Amino acid sequence: MAKYLLIMRGTDESNAAMMADITTMMATTRQFIEDMIKAGVLLAAEGLDDPAKGVVVDFSGETPVVTDGPYGETKELFGGFFMLDVASQQEAVEWAKRVPVAAGARIEVRRVPGSDEVPQVDE
Numbered sequence: 001m002a003k004y005l006l007i008m009r010g011t012d013e014s015n016a017a018m019m020a021d022i023t024t025m026m027a028t029t030r031q032f033i034e035d036m037i038k039a040g041v042l043l044a045a046e047g048l049d050d051p052a053k054g055v056v057v058d059f060s061g062e063t064p065v066v067t068d069g070p071y072g073e074t075k076e077l078f079g080g081f082f083m084l085d086v087a088s089q090q091e092a093v094e095w096a097k098r099v100p101v102a103a104g105a106r107i108e109v110r111r112v113p114g115s116d117e118v119p120q121v122d123e
Helices: 012-020 022-039 089-096
Strands: 002-010 042-047 055-058 065-068 077-086 106-112
Touching (some): 002 012, 002 089, 012 022, 022 042, 077 089
Antiparallel strands (some): 002 077, 002 106, 042 077
């Protein structure tokens, strides 16, 4: 089994479409989460707050600069995630295809390496 992160990326338009029918979207999302729990693959799931309430710490200069949200010229925003423990990338993709999102949104599927795969530094 391997861990995969399904990263929800939305645009202003897809986020607005989801909010337009939030009651249905929440019910559909709850059912999707229940399906993953029943299948034994869900490790975690979280949504994020409004980007306008966040900040960005920018390291492009000599010292970090903190800027209040929203994030300027971003085409897609990271809106939340599902962490799955599945047998393969293909199984993660199959779950990603079922994530309830509005048209225009994207789901990025990324494997989470195990601790034995992270380079170790000799001390």
